[in-house]
Structure formats: structure tokens, C-alpha cells
Amino acid sequence: MNFVANFSDLKVVGTRPVRPDGIDKVTGKAMFGADLSMAGTLTGKVLRSPHAHARIVSIDASKALALPGVKAVVTAAGDFPEISSEEAAAGESPVNFRHMAHNVLARDKVLYEGHAVAAVAATTSAIADAAMALIDVTYEVLPFVIDVEAAMADGAPILHDDLVPSGMAAPGKPTNIAKRVEFKLGDAEAGLAEADVVVEGRYETTAVHQGYIEPHAVIASVNPDGQTQIFASSQGQFMIRQYVSKILNMDIANIRVTPAEIGGGFGGKTLVYLEPLAVALSRKAGKPVKMVMTRDEVFRSSGPTSGGVMTVKIGAKKDGTITGATIDIALQAGAFPGSPVAPACMCAFACYDLKNVRASGYDVVSNRSKIAAYRAPGAPISSFGVESAMDELATKLGMDALELRQKNAAKAGTKAAYGPVFPEIGFEQVLDAAKSHPHWSAPLGPNQGRGVATGFWFNIGGDSSASVFVNEDGTISVVSGSPDIGGSRASMAMMAAEVLGVPYEKVRPIVGDTAQIGITGMTGGSRVTFATGMATVQAAEKVVDELKKRAAMIWDISPEAVDWKDGEAVPAGANAGGFDPMPLAAIAAKAGKTGGPIGSEVSINAQGAGAGFGAHICDVEVDQETGHVKILRYTAVQDVGKAIHPSYVEGQIQGGAVQGIGWALNEEYLYDKNGRMDNSGFLDYRVPVASDLPMIEAVLVEVPNKRHPFGVRGVGEVPIIPPLAAVANAIKAATGVRMHSLPMSPPKIVAAIESGKG
């Protein structure tokens, strides 16, 4: 299907119907990962390392196995195959399966507190707990390193003796640096030398957790012939299937993964933690095994995103034209390589049309839980530095902060610092909308300040599959391979209904398991509505073609003589014959006579994802004596391409913005002197609560992506990027102090106000 040029013809797309899975979710019927049980299910639990870094000398599980009710214990040495270091394109980003296997279950060393060492399956939770206490693990405790700069320093404890850094000359000695990346355009140093004004700053962020409310949960059942059922909440049933197969060396066809409803992911459920353990335990015990993480385990042992340190330099002419810019950043990867340092560098200056720019960074391992993706991985971190520096630059130039950004805004034809040239993008429209929004010019009171910041995310396409089936009565079933986290079933049904010309309520979408639908990449990277939507649209179009053929057969005319309009076959013109329109249901009723059931499945690798841009305006009031920051007003403007279901698009923006506000103000990973996480609960890992926030106004700018039939760009990633700097810039405006380190918690703000520097 080509791009729909005229949006005013749309009947379903752009409306706000109730989601099809809604009633299940407001009545408590929806089945999340921990809600299913099977007859004879055992409880599985994970024994985790109390040490930040230690060699595993021995594991003796004999006492645990002797405890009545204990059915299996698994360890890496005893039950997991040792697999080679294989960097493979799995899911969305490259994955090293050896590292993943070692993260799921430590083999020779534990690399962080909370690292899984063994797993137990028992008839009750209490027996599993008792069994864990009976497993005798002998550790040789090693020195550890938590912080990124300390991990890069000479003499730092080394996590992986065999780590060979990429993207840089071999250091000739063991290192914790896994990778160096650099992106260059023009000559950044020369550009900075031309500047009338230069700002430079060092900025720091801490690790923050995705904070989904549903802990990881899985139930797995393995039969003696190897056939395996997995029911789990994740961002990708196919991801689980592939990773379990790799880690446990199983045939993919023997693994069927059913996606449970998922209680939030935000990138944190794009890899496996419990699934291979549950399968290994079930295989050994011969019974289904259910495993559910505690909140403490979620914080200690599942991925946060990186913290990092960076230096940002931006130079500009007096008129605001940026002449040169650099960022040097080092990101924590956690215990295994893989921080989002590349996208952090690529996104850093992507909002701007710059001729001379350099972004470079290091991926650094340390004794923390391995990081996982979190909404626009890497981008919020570098954006915090860059957009804070942009604010400083505007101040130095005496320019309006939005005007400075308008002056340098990326547009169609801008060559991005990371290489490619932008096609039609909506950043200028976003900035215009922000500037003309009443919020930008509203008055402020004492101790109040306003900040603005922007953000960019690529958005992605990739593998997606969808099926559209016409039922006997003319209703429609849609199956897709994308787990629905934020309402995507509604979007799939809406797009199918639009193409087929039937009411939304006549289309019922489900998320298929791995045996019911073709391979589909994970729900993440803001790809589902774009890529799986494209597959759904194409499948629906094939069905329309078939419906036209069937109508032609019934009318006994040529298929070319049939058009499809508003859910009915109609003769294409006067020459086709004088037939009354034939509704879809009438064609469906005769499907048997005209060639059999009607349906189609489309599997694609979706291309043409459209980049997204946002600009957020934030007002704060700062209690100058206590450093408490109150968010008074918040407006998030974003180019969304075309909003299929505007309510869920707004919801993505509002939710992303609030996650960013939490990151800015209070969320952080704290470690004690033994390298153990000190705040592994929602009491002291402080995500925003309802009373912390005002309404979040989402302003949708629609600059359609013409590579999608309905103009969709991804929307879920961009909104978490601007808040960090938007809040920091507002705090600067309210207090006169520039905060360089996240979170901007009250003690830090008070100290900054008192010392005059943050």
C-alpha cells in the first residue's frame, strides 16, 4: 500500500476506540507472567552471589538435593553447555550469547552482587528457600570496581581476562574497556576554534532501572522428548525462543513460547534471565517450573541502563550558529560488554545541523548487574550533557533557548553527525510548536524557573509478521507477533479495519505464540506500530485483493472490474455490470464455494522507519532551603508522524516524560562499601508517584513518514530523552545554579546552592 496522502478520508485511524484487551485488564482477568499455573508446577528460585566479584571455587548442592521436596538444582558447570563467544544479530541489537549465558548463570566467576549462581526447583516456595540455604558455595572473593572511571583506571580489578577491546588499539594488558566508538563530521576542533563563544562542561548520570511494576516471571515445562512450553512476560516471545535455544543448545522447533500479558518493559524485558533456568530445572525435574523474581532481585539482577560521565564542548558564532561540538563519554556496561555508547554518541548532536562535530565514547565493564536496554538506549544520557550545554550556550549568547535550537535545527537534507542525511523530518515544526505554545511565554513566580530541551531517536523497523483472517460471518481475526505493552493490539485492529473498510469492533486482534505466527522482532525501539503495523496493512491488502477476486467470481466478471470501497465489493465502473455492492460478510459466507477460507500472512523486514524529534518545556519551583524540586507544569511536543490511536500516543509521551523526570530528580543506583546495591526496593529507589506530578501536556505534531502507509513514526523512545536536561535547565533558571550530576536530588541541590556550583 502506498502512503495515504489524504488523512481526511480515514475512518478508523486517528480515532480513540477502547482497546480490545481493555476489559480483561480492568477486571483482573488478564493473564500476566505470574498468573498462570499448571498441574504439578514446582517453584523455582535462584541462589545469587552476595559478593560483587568472586571466583566460584566449588558448589555443593548435595545437602539441598537431600531435602524432601527438592526436585532439581542446576548450575552452569553441571547443566549449561559452554558456548563459544558468538556476537550475533539477535533481536534488535547485537548480542553475545556466551556473555548472556554467563549472565543467566555464573560459570567461573560472579561478577556482581545478585549474579545467579544456582537455581532450585522444589514443591513449595518455603522448601525452595530452605534448599538455597543448604547449597554450599565456596567463593574466593576478589577486589571489585563499581564506577566507570575507576574501572578504566590503571590497576583496576579486571572482570574479564580475555576481553579484547574493539574500535581501538590493543592496550597490551587486560582492560575493562570493551569498545571505543567515534563519529566524526568535518573537523570539530577547527570548528570550535572558529567560535566566538565556547561552553564546556562535565556531566554525570547514574544507572537507573526501567522500573516496570511487574517482576520477571516464567513458567516452563519440558517433556522427555524435548518439546518445551514456555509462558512468560517479555518484549519478545521469539527472542525468548532464540535465546533459550542458544543458551541450552535446543532445537528451536522444540520450543514454543506463549507471550503472557506484560507488565511493562521499557527495554528491560528484551533479554532472558529466568527462562533458561526454568527450562533447565523443568528438564531435570520432569515437571513444570514456575519462577518469579522478587522486587529485590529485579533491582539487583536485571538490567538498569548505564550511568556515565561525559565532557561536552560546543562553540558558536555570536549569531548562534554552532561552529563545532564534541562529546566524550564513558558508559557503564555492567558486568558484560554492551552499554549503549554507540547510540549515545549518534544521538548526542542529531538534533542539530552541524558541520564540525565529533562524538566518541567508551563501553566499560564493572561489577554491576549487566545493563539492559531502556527507552532510547543511551540517548537520554548524552542528551543530558548536550542539552545542558546548549542552555549554557544560549545564556552566554543572550539568546532565547528555543531560538538557538531553531537556528541550528536539523531538517531534511541535514547530514547527521553519525553519517546519514535526514529525509523529511519534523524537528523544525516541533520547535515552532513549542515556541508558540502558551507555556513558553507564561509568567513565572519567585523561586520558579523554566527549561527546555530536545531529543532525537532513530526509530526502527525490522522483522514483523501479521496474519489477517476473514471469519465465516465476515468478522476479522488479526494475529501479530508483537507483544502488546501499551495498546498495540488496538492499533493493529484499527489499521486492518481501515484497509478492509469494516468497523473497528469487527476486527479482533491477538498476539500469537511462536508457533502461530511468523518471526517477529521484539516490542521495542518504537517499532511495533510502524513495522508490525506495516505487516498488518499488507496482510489486510492481500485479503482485500482476494475478496475482490471472490466477488468477481460470484458476479462472474473479471477481478479487475471490481473495486473495494467501505467494506464492500463494488463494480469498478459502468462497464463492469450493474451489481449491488457486495458486503464483506456476503463474500465470506460464500468463501467455501469460491476457493476456500480467506486469509493471508505477511512476514516482512520493514524498512523506512522515520526519525522522531521532541522538545519538552518544564517549569519547576525549587525550595531554596531544602532543595526540593516541584514540577509545576510540563509540556512535551513531539513529531509522531501520524497518531494511529492518539490516546496511546499521548500516553507514550506522558509516560516517557515522567520516567525522564524520575531519572532527573531522584532515581539512582546506590552501592555500599562492599559493592552491594543499597536501595533495591521501591521505597528507596524513588520512581515518581502520582502526587509528584502535574498533568503532562502532550502536543502531537504530525509530519507523516511517507514510508509507512499511514505515516507512522515511532513514538515511545523520544519522550524519555529531553526531560533530564529540561528539568536541569529549569532548575538553573530557578536557582542560578547549573546541576552537572544526576539525580538532582535535594542534598545535591542544597549543596550546589550553598557553594554556587553544581
Next chain:
Amino acid sequence: MSKIHVTTTVNGEPAEFLCEVQDSLLDVLRDQLHLTGSKEGCGSGDCGACSITLDGRLVCSCLVLGVEAEGKTIGTIEGLANGDELHPLQRKFLEHAALQCGFCTPGLLVATKALLDANPNPTETEARYWLAGNLCRCTGYDKIIRAVMDAAAEMRGEHA
């Protein structure tokens, strides 16, 4: 090992179960009574996903022992709708798209119902503070608060 026998009332129906002393009421609801609408997000009273009412009072079921339910009246998300008729709050949550993943939704609905029982005309600030113990990571709370305020207005009969 003998378990403790508990007789209670859940969503207006008599219910009995056997439990260990350390079993939380949330464990019992989910594992014994198969009422899995109440969710466990933290197990420490910090997220509100397991919100229920106990003798009419809003509590976290993860912070109540199963044995304490003896002789009490329990209300869960499964009892919010009146048969096949959704409670106005459930309807408004759907209309306002006040849920994304839906995991925190049962707890939020139970907590909001308790709010409106106690205060049919809350201000936005009152609603936000009452619901501060119900974490939602998806929505940023905006649409939830709008749904709550709209449902409250409708329940007061202020809608045309």
C-alpha cells in the same frame, strides 16, 4: 504439617482456605483462591498493585497475613464490576486510555474506588495524594487522574 483453616468473605461470597501463618493474604488470594487480579509488584507495600479492601478499608494485601482474614470481608478487583456491567471507574479507565500495560490497573481501580467511597468529590491534588501508593510506570499518571476525576463527576451525576 497442618495448615490453618480460615473462613472469610470475598467479593460478597463466602470463601474458605487453608494457609501457613507466613502466607500473605495476597499469596492466598492468588494461589489458593485463584483471584490473580491482585498483583505482586514489590511485596513490601510500596507499589499498591495488590490493593484490596479489608472490612471496607484499603490495604495492601501483601502486608496482611492470610490468617488475619478470618471473619473479615475482602474486596478485590474481581468484585468491582457488577456482573457484566463495568463499574464507572472501569469504564472511564478504558475510555481515557488510563492504562498501558495494565499491571498496576487492578490496584489503582481498587484504591480509587476506596477514594470515591470516602470522598466522592476529590480535588485533583487529593486524588493524586490518595493514589501516591499506587505506582504506575507507563502512563505518567495523567490519564489515570483524568479518568478518576471524570468517573467521580459521573458518579456524582454531573454528566449530562
Next chain:
Amino acid sequence: MPRLSYAAPASVPDAVKLLAGAQGLAKVMSGGTDLLVQLRSGRAKPELIVDTKKIPGMMGIRETADGWVIGAATPSAELSEHAGFSAAYPGVVEGTNLIGSTQVQGRASLAGNLCNASPAADSVPAMIAAGAVAVVVGPTGQRSVPVAQIVTAPGRTSLAKGEFIFEFHFPKVSGKQADAYLRFIPRTEMDIAVVGCGVNLTLDAAGVITAASVVLGAVAPTQVAVDATSIVGSKLDDAALAALDTAARAACNPINDKRGTIEFRTKVAGVLARRAAKIAYDRAGAR
């Protein structure tokens, strides 16, 4: 594994007998909001839980000629719903109103908040400032203990084996007397106090402070009283407030931890003492 037992006795003597006779660790449960978390995390491994909520008198609020009597296991939500007590002791209610979420307040009790013996307990500073007295029951009978003397160290109380708090007595509020409680937390709700401050003031007809009690939480191993003599005799003018700020800082002996630094806690203790005193003063003046 020793099996955990549970009892919900119907009288004080039965409860005392159970507690005093327990072989292993016995835990008194009122609201259970701390106990269940401790059980789950393995921090507490009792063999017996004695649920006190079925004992007559443990739940409920009543006004007497001398003041107010609060059953030790009364959930904090009941305190804030009680118009009479809320009017008499708005500061105590402000404190109890901050114990966790609405859900937690449906269970959490004054006795639990106190006997958990956290220096950050929100209900305690205002109770001490109010001069509240705990009625402790145990194997040797009944004794009255000022709330200020219950907590001896973080996690420790002065209660002996077999003892528990049965009820709290709050003196009658008369004349121009009022209290207030403020705490500082990074969010607006759901956090443990970084600093808490309860203030109870009595004024004469001219608005001069005749008695003042200022108590800080979370700035020392236990709640600490601030030397408030500097504001007695004042109308809480700027000089008095500055003196109170200094006195509050001087009372602090905090630690650096994940919730705050020594410098921050000390500074904020002064700020909250001033602000809470101002609120209490205005309330008292309005009476």
C-alpha cells in the same frame, strides 16, 4: 524449619501469657506493615506472632476528661478520620498521615510505628512533643511510660519480654495550644523521613509562647528533643526563629546514609523546626 505460629488472643492476660511463655522469638503484631516486610526479607525470624487487634481496647479512639486515649493498634487512617482528635492534635495526625501510603495507613498503628524503633518514624516526634504516654502491659502488670522513653536505640525499645503497648494517653489540649509536624522527603509521598520535626506550642492570650516542645526525627539514633527555651517568651519573631534553627541544628547527631548527608540533615532540621513552629504558632493563636 521451626514452624511459625500465630495467635490472636482476646484479652491482655492471654496475650501476655503467650508472649512471656514463648520459647523462641515472639513478635507482637498490630498493623503488621513492618512485620510482614521483615518476615519476607528474613530479617525477622519469629516463632510466634501475637496479633493484638482482637483485644478489646487495642483499637479505637476515645475522649476522656483528661484528654485522649488511643488504642495502640488503631490504624493511622482512623486517627485522620477522627474529627475530634484531628482538631486537638493536628500535628500528631500529620505525622501518622505520612506513614506510607493510603493502603499502609489502613493498617499501620502508633504502637507499631513506635516499637519498630526507627529514628525516622513519622508519628513519634509529634507524640513526644505532645507529651503522650504509653500504657505498657506485661507479666508484671501495667505501667505508664512517656513515649520519649520507649525507643532506646535503632531497633531497640525499653519494653521487656512479654510486654507490649496497650494504649496511648494524650493530655487534654486546653487554651492556646497546638501542634504541627513536618518532614522532609525527596518525593511528595512514600519516602522515609530524611528529617522530621514535631512542634507543640502553648501561647498566652497575648500570643507569647509559654511552653514549647520541639522534637526531631531521623537526625540521631533516636528521636531527640530540641532545647526550645529560646522561643519561650517570644512571639516567634525572626530572632526567635533563628534561635530555634540554631538549637535544632545543635540537637542533631545524624549519619550519612542513602537518604541524606549529615550536612543536609542538619540544615534541614533547622528549616523544618522553623517552619513547623510557625504552623503550630498560627494554629495555637487561632484557638
Next chain:
Amino acid sequence: MPKVSISGSSCRQFIGEQTEFEVEATSFRRLIRELDSRFPGLGEHIDETMAIAIDGEIHQDAYGLQLPADSEIFLIPKIGGG
């Protein structure tokens, strides 16, 4: 002939300091094979970790993509998401 730039420095172990190349190739697959013949091992590295941007549009995977004669091509790290 399409002009190819390799963005970022993750390929440095194969290509050294040079980052721009002219390559005789009409498809992405041919481009990978051509680069691999010049720098052994680079092909697999691109396969696993790089995406291609052809005249500004990013493609994560697709051997069959046609490369117009005068197109500007960037190889950039693959992009995931949250």
C-alpha cells in the same frame, strides 16, 4: 560507483584509519562481499553489527537492497531500542 563511509570506529581493527571507500557494488550483499575481500573479516563484522544508510535512509538488514550508482552510503552501528 557508490561512495561508502563507515561511521563510528568499531571497524577500525579491519580498516585502520581509512573510513571512506568507493566500491563497485549494486546491492548491499555485493558491497559486503567486496569490502570483505579487501578487509578479511569485515564482512562478518558488518553482517552482525552494522546497519546501512543509503542516501539517508537507514536499513537494519537487507542484502537485496539496491545501491544507486551515485548513492551515498553509510555503514553505522545497528540500532536497538527500549
